Amino acid sequence: MARGIVRAGVYLPAFTDGRRRVRGPDEDDFTLAATALERAVGLGAGPANEAALLPVGFAVPPELPIFARLLGTSLRLDDASGRPGGLAAAIADASRRRGPAWVVVVASDRDRSAVGPPGEGAVAILFDDEGAVAAPEPDGATPAPGAAEGGLGAALAYLSSVRRDAVGARARPDPTLGRPVPGAPADDRPPPPSVSQGAFVPAPRYAESQPSRWRFVAERCAACGLRTFPARGRCPSCGAAEGLRRESLPTEGGQVVAATWIAPGGQPTEFDAQVEGSGPYGVVLAEIAPDARVTLMVADAGRDEIAVGCRVDTVLRRLYPIEGAWRYGRKAVPATAAGASAPIR
Numbered sequence: 001m002a003r004g005i006v007r008a009g010v011y012l013p014a015f016t017d018g019r020r021r022v023r024g025p026d027e028d029d030f031t032l033a034a035t036a037l038e039r040a041v042g043l044g045a046g047p048a049n050e051a052a053l054l055p056v057g058f059a060v061p062p063e064l065p066i067f068a069r070l071l072g073t074s075l076r077l078d079d080a081s082g083r084p085g086g087l088a089a090a091i092a093d094a095s096r097r098r099g100p101a102w103v104v105v106v107a108s109d110r111d112r113s114a115v116g117p118p119g120e121g122a123v124a125i126l127f128d129d130e131g132a133v134a135a136p137e138p139d140g141a142t143p144a145p146g147a148a149e150g151g152l153g154a155a156l157a158y159l160s161s162v163r164r165d166a167v168g169a170r171a172r173p174d175p176t177l178g179r180p181v182p183g184a185p186a187d188d189r190p191p192p193p194s195v196s197q198g199a200f201v202p203a204p205r206y207a208e209s210q211p212s213r214w215r216f217v218a219e220r221c222a223a224c225g226l227r228t229f230p231a232r233g234r235c236p237s238c239g240a241a242e243g244l245r246r247e248s249l250p251t252e253g254g255q256v257v258a259a260t261w262i263a264p265g266g267q268p269t270e271f272d273a274q275v276e277g278s279g280p281y282g283v284v285l286a287e288i289a290p291d292a293r294v295t296l297m298v299a300d301a302g303r304d305e306i307a308v309g310c311r312v313d314t315v316l317r318r319l320y321p322i323e324g325a326w327r328y329g330r331k332a333v334p335a336t337a338a339g340a341s342a343p344i345r
């Protein structure tokens with residue numbers, strides 16, 4: 001089979017400025033790119049080979065390769081990442097080279113003047129030598145001036161020009177415009193200084209816990225069969241540190257078993273700026289698998305939308321700034337009925 005598109009994922013924020021999508025207060029370039037990538041990877045097994053990453057419209061954050069590795073794919077940063085020509089050049093490049101290559105497009109508020117609807121968001125497209133869909137010529141991906149900078153609308157137009165059933169439902173953007181954004185949208189300025197009080201996790205432990213935090217990775221003990229979540233590197237029942245098999249728990253469809261809302265003043269100081277910007281936030285305890293529960297902040301939803309018994313999906317979002325950098329983790333959002341395997345038409 002000829003080289004072409006293996007699969008693609010699209011992520012559009014849940015919020016609107018009245019005309020176009022805008023990112024929420026806890027979304028940034030990394031979370032947009034990671035979520036589109038996650039959706040694309042979720043449509044099938046990740047490529048075994050190291051894939052080239054051709055970023056469009058954003059600087060690759062240090063977290064993205066980590067996230068991709070957690071997804072079971074891997075990324076090799078492309079040395080031509082600063083290439084001129086944006087989306088069309090990236091697609092042409094991905095269509096010509098050998099082996100798997102991701103084109104990941106992020107449209108940010110920096111592109112507002114240039115890119116028309118749908119606004120902000122991200123698209124991840126995987127090209128490979130045995131593509132399910134022949135990749136169309138990238139000419140169609142060079143429409144409006146300025147689109148080369150971010151190119152979300154152009155990337156969506158490009159995707160709609162391929163046989164979409166082959167790239168799956170997750171490549172279909174939500175046609176609704178979204179809801180008003182609470183507080184100011186996130187920006188890409190350096191994180192504000194923060195004094196830890198309550199939520200702080202030291203950097204080494206944060207890095208070590210990323211598989212459990214970002215991908216809900218649990219461990220199954222070969223000796224006694226107990227599953228431990230989050231992974232701890234040792235079975236709490238029999239003490240075994242060897243023979244622990246890692247398994248990923250579902251990131252969608254968890255059931256809320258407890259829910260509370262944190263009023264201003266009740267939050268750890270790490271979340272001061274968030275509460276100031278967008279008010280109280282929800283915290284839920286969700287059962288994501290039998291005997292596996294996780295505490296999650298609520299995103300993109302009001303108090304009346306999340307309650308005990310509700311199903312929730314999870315998304316990777318900004319948590320809080322610490323030591324000059326943002327920390328990320330999964331948050332709960334109301335479950336969508338859209339299945340990754342549902343055909344588009």
Ligand SMILES: [Zn+2]
Pocket residue numbers: 221222223224225226235236237238239240
């Ligand atoms: Zn054990």
